[in-house]
Amino acid sequence: MAIAQKTFSDYLDDAKEMASEVSKVTDRIERERMIPPEITNQMKDRGLFRLLMPRSLDGAELDHPSFLRLVFEFGKADASVGWCFNQNNVFATNSTRLPEKASREIWTDWRNVVTNGPPTRDTLATPVDGGYRLTGRWNFSSGSPHATWLAALTPIKDSNPSEIRVLLIPKNKATMIDTWDVHGLRGTGSHGFEVNDLFVPGHLSYNQSDTPREPGSLYKINTTLFFCSGFATVALGAARTALDAAVEMSTSKIPTNAPGQVTLRDMGTVQRQIGQAEAIWGAARAYLHENHSRLWESANKDQPIPTADRIGVRLASTHAIRQAAEVVDIAYNLIGSTAIFASSPVQRRFRDIHVITQQVQGQMYHYDTAGQFFLGMEPQGSI
Structure with a gap:
């Protein structure tokens, strides 16, 4: 179709x-x-x-x-x-x-996918006739195994004022570096890549601050807010699966030395934890939905998106990630030793969620950015 x-x-x-x-x-x-x-x-x-x-x-x-x-x-x-x-x-x-x-x-080719990753400090693009000569290394390129193009964020040599651009290169012109030996989100294949003095035509570059050609509502929102709200949604999805798995296991697991040999489901402490986890998950998802809906409503108006709406999504996204991790931790602790085996769906989500919290969108300093705004200060973080 x-x-x-x-x-x-x-x-x-x-x-x-x-x-x-x-x-x-x-x-x-x-x-x-x-x-x-x-x-x-x-x-x-x-x-x-x-x-x-x-x-x-x-x-x-x-x-x-x-x-x-x-x-x-x-x-x-x-x-x-x-x-x-x-x-x-x-x-x-x-x-x-x-x-x-x-x-x-x-x-034009539907099978082409672009991935990107942050640069290391020694990346540099030198202007030449028709484009740039690019040298450097980039890491954390999620989806690199199925990507066909790579996006390289890099400073431009001798630019005044100093300019940062994104250069697009075919993956087959870069050297991929197997760096992704991690305990969670293993399937993202977020490897590194490097190039040495590679010519990149000028038309295959842009500045991240360039105004989109398209007038649609999507293109009024910066990619930072797309990334953070999307990754928060991934975290909520992982937490949902972990909690559902813990609930299912609680109906059959009888803890060793449990009084009366009852299942987890029949224990008051487990019932309380499940109730708390559902409240945490539901509140985090609702808060993200509320703020994201407000942002989208603003994007559909013929005016700049208010800072308050951008701050709202920034805060709600990080909060959802942190709260999703708390939900997964509850599920993990609730089912005891069952959670330590690789075959456990809870164990995998435990590892995944604790990688998501370490990524930039889950970092605690985003609370600082929101707090600065609510205190009447100029927000210092990315919104």
Whole structure:
């Protein structure tokens, strides 16, 4: 089905179907540290990496609240898949900042996916006739196994004032570096890459502050808020699965030395913890939804998005990530030694969620940024 003919209902069906397939191969995703090609190729062919791209580039230009519903489906199935789904779709919004020639060169092929990662300190692009000579190394490139293009954020040599640009390079022109030996989100394949004196044509670059060509509501919101709200949704999905698994296990597990040999389900302390976890999860999700809805409403108006709305999503996203981790911790502690085995769905979400909290969007200093705003100060963080 052509992407222009697909409705949100079609995409939701696609996401649920693909999430079901993902659930069957989670052990493989964990072991191989990547999403299997037969999964990512189906996602590409269904347009599931083009959801936030403009219709002018054969994208879905799906409204962001609907997009987050799809993120949640993948986040429940496997946090690594949800992470890459969000990361790769959000980055594709930059197709509106690149020159149109470059965007069509990259994204005309539905199987092309771009990933990015933060640079190390020694990256540099030197201006030359027709483009740049690029040298450097970049890490944490989520989805790099299924990506076909890489985005390299880099300073431009001798620029005045100092300029930072993003240069797009085909993956086959870079050296991939296997760095992703981690305990959680293993399936994201967030490896590093490096290039040495590689020529990059000038049209394959842009400044992150460039104004998008497209007028749609999606392109009034900066990628930081897309990243944080999407990753928060992944965290909530992982926490939902962990808590549901703990509830299911509680109906059959009889703890060693439990008085009366009762199941976990019949113990008052377990009942209390489940109630608390549900309240924590529900409150975090509602707070994120409330603030994200306000942001989206503002994006649909013909005016700049208020700082208060951007702060709201920034705060709610980090808070959702931290609260999701608390929910997973409750589930982990509740089921005892069952949680320590690799086969446990709770154990995997425990590792995944404690990688998500360490990523920039889950960091505690975002509370500082929000606090500065509420105290009448100029917010110092990224919003």
